[in-house]
Amino acid sequence: MEVERVQAVASALMTAETIPADFIRPEQERPAITTYQGPAPDIPTIDLSLPDRESVVRAVAQACEEWGIFQVVNHGIPTELISRLQAAGKHFFDLPQEEKEAYAKPPGSQSIEGYGTRVSKEVNGKRMWNDHLFHKVWPPSSVNYRFWPTNPPNYRCVNEEYTKYMREVADKLFLCLSLGLGLEETAVKEAIGGEELEYNLKINYYPPCPRPDLALGVAAHTDLSTITILVPNDVPGLQVLKDGRWIDAKYIPNALIVHVGDQIEILSNGRYKAVLHRSTVNKEKARMSWPVFLEPPEEWVVGPLPQLLSPESPPKYKAKKFKDYMYCKLNKLPQ
Numbered sequence: 001m002e003v004e005r006v007q008a009v010a011s012a013l014m015t016a017e018t019i020p021a022d023f024i025r026p027e028q029e030r031p032a033i034t035t036y037q038g039p040a041p042d043i044p045t046i047d048l049s050l051p052d053r054e055s056v057v058r059a060v061a062q063a064c065e066e067w068g069i070f071q072v073v074n075h076g077i078p079t080e081l082i083s084r085l086q087a088a089g090k091h092f093f094d095l096p097q098e099e100k101e102a103y104a105k106p107p108g109s110q111s112i113e114g115y116g117t118r119v120s121k122e123v124n125g126k127r128m129w130n131d132h133l134f135h136k137v138w139p140p141s142s143v144n145y146r147f148w149p150t151n152p153p154n155y156r157c158v159n160e161e162y163t164k165y166m167r168e169v170a171d172k173l174f175l176c177l178s179l180g181l182g183l184e185e186t187a188v189k190e191a192i193g194g195e196e197l198e199y200n201l202k203i204n205y206y207p208p209c210p211r212p213d214l215a216l217g218v219a220a221h222t223d224l225s226t227i228t229i230l231v232p233n234d235v236p237g238l239q240v241l242k243d244g245r246w247i248d249a250k251y252i253p254n255a256l257i258v259h260v261g262d263q264i265e266i267l268s269n270g271r272y273k274a275v276l277h278r279s280t281v282n283k284e285k286a287r288m289s290w291p292v293f294l295e296p297p298e299e300w301v302v303g304p305l306p307q308l309l310s311p312e313s314p315p316k317y318k319a320k321k322f323k324d325y326m327y328c329k330l331n332k333l334p335q
């Protein structure tokens with residue numbers, strides 16, 4: 001094993017009063033100091049089942065312009081399927097350590113796939129209170145079942161069924177994003193990969209943390225994706241930066257949390273905003289979340305949509321292959 005798992009660090013510390021220094025964030029990042037305490041607006045919630053399509057489109061567009069994030073209810077994914085997805089993921093993280101290690105990201109692998117733990121040098125020299133499992137779920141040609149747990153036995157079936165429903169929700173959202181920009185229904189989806197668009201599932205596991213005031217589960221970032229569609233468990237922790245304040249996302253059972261990622265900000269030439277977000281951790285309970293990152297194929301070029309450009313509205317971003325965008329962002333190089 002390359003990196004010590006955070007789950008192992010956490011279980012060794014059950015009754016401790018502190019956490020190792022490499023998890024302690026600088027003061028300006030600590031949730032206890034930086035979380036906004038006053039009354040704050042909630043992230044917008046959108047009912048996707050409303051028959052009035054125009055008002056749904058307007059609500060989605062407004063949420064993407066003002067927040068870069070929204071929650072979706074009545075999305076069509078059966079709540080019982082979401083419960084099975086969560087139970088299967090929890091089952092995996094509750095397995096003995098050696099069983100989980102069978103899915104570890106191979107040392108030196110350039111792919112995101114596998115059971116993993118970020119090392120400190122990647123994020124401001126500090127470690128994040130998080131282990132995760134990453135694997136692709138769509139299209140079928142991209143899937144490597146080597147990284148899909150076989151315990152619990154229903155893991156594959158549940159995740160495939162969830163992906164099927166997820167793709168339907170995503171198509172509805174892309175349609176809303178297109179119409180919200182005044183474009184044809186298919187404009188956004190076609191510009192980010194069409195049927196080649198990839199769905200990458202991550203399961204985040206944030207063990208209980210003796211000092212949640214000092215650590216972060218995931219440090220502040222925007223997602224590289226087009227959009228990210230996430231379900232959390234019932235332990236709150238997601239925070240977004242809105243008007244300079246870190247505010248908590250309210251937990252709505254069975255809602256999907258949709259993040260605007262970098263590629264949609266670029267495509268919309270900045271009209272839709274990628275949301276800056278982070279995850280805090282909890283003293284008593286393990287937090288979990290299931291983000292699905294919808295990403296263009298590596299070679300796909302994403303840039304501001306020509307239909308949105310004019311002499312008054314020149315491009316604010318360069319067009320780039322997705323793999324080059326990822327490389328620059330992960331290596332902190334200018335875009």
Ligand SMILES: O=C(O)CCC(=O)C(=O)O
Nearest residue numbers: 204218238278279289291
């Ligand atoms: O756990 C969460 O709610 C957020 C996770 C996240 O932002 C990520 O994995 O990119």
Ligand SMILES: [Fe+2]
Nearest residue numbers: 221222223277
């Ligand atoms: Fe994220």
